Amino acid sequence: MKKHIFKIMVLFLCLSFSSCATFSESADYYRRARYLARKNNCDKAFMQLKELLSNEPNSKYAPAASFSVGEYYLDKEDYPDALVAFQEYIKYYPDDPAVIFAELIIYKIGSQIKKNKEVSSQEQYLFETIRQKILSKPLFLFVFNDNIDRISYSSLFGNSYIVFYSKNKIIAIRNGKVFVELIR
Numbered sequence: 001m002k003k004h005i006f007k008i009m010v011l012f013l014c015l016s017f018s019s020c021a022t023f024s025e026s027a028d029y030y031r032r033a034r035y036l037a038r039k040n041n042c043d044k045a046f047m048q049l050k051e052l053l054s055n056e057p058n059s060k061y062a063p064a065a066s067f068s069v070g071e072y073y074l075d076k077e078d079y080p081d082a083l084v085a086f087q088e089y090i091k092y093y094p095d096d097p098a099v100i101f102a103e104l105i106i107y108k109i110g111s112q113i114k115k116n117k118e119v120s121s122q123e124q125y126l127f128e129t130i131r132q133k134i135l136s137k138p139l140f141l142f143v144f145n146d147n148i149d150r151i152s153y154s155s156l157f158g159n160s161y162i163v164f165y166s167k168n169k170i171i172a173i174r175n176g177k178v179f180v181e182l183i184r
Contacts, residue, residue, distance in 0.1 A: 026059030046072045063093040068156040098153045104172045
């Protein structure tokens with residue numbers, strides 16, 4: 001009899017101390033998306049991320065999922081949808097640490113679009129707005145001294161981002177390659 005009570009108590013304690021997030025639907029979507037992305041099944045991972053954002057937009061996993069949706073479009077070279085996805089990410093999760101990378105990606109897309117003669121006035125406005133926002137950030141956010149500092153981020157799709165910044169220059173690297181370089 002004591003063994004049964006002990007087993008029940010251990011089971012109760014295990015369930016009590018386990019994280020609620022472990023059992024949440026958003027955690028399941030996120031885990032499946034991460035697993036599928038690691039297996040190079042990006043289309044199915046994307047669908048899991050969209051489900052997460054549709055069903056639980058306030059989840060703790062939603063900012064990373066939203067950023068990854070933008071990345072998915074970016075990697076598919078679907079720049080209009082990437083712009084929209086990154087704009088939504090910035091709008092809904094402005095305090096997320098990867099916002100600077102989303103802004104730089106938008107800047108990069110905008111600079112590529114700028115070379116194209118068929119740029120709409122709305123796209124041109126977005127490009128210039130993001131450019132001014134990045135370049136007008138207060139220096140104390142970017143520079144604590146005259147040395148080069150950095151910010152890094154790794155995404156669900158396995159992309160690594162690093163931004164090196166100094167008083168006069170911002171260099172953004174994605175997967176070991178420079179993708180944006182800004183000089184003040």
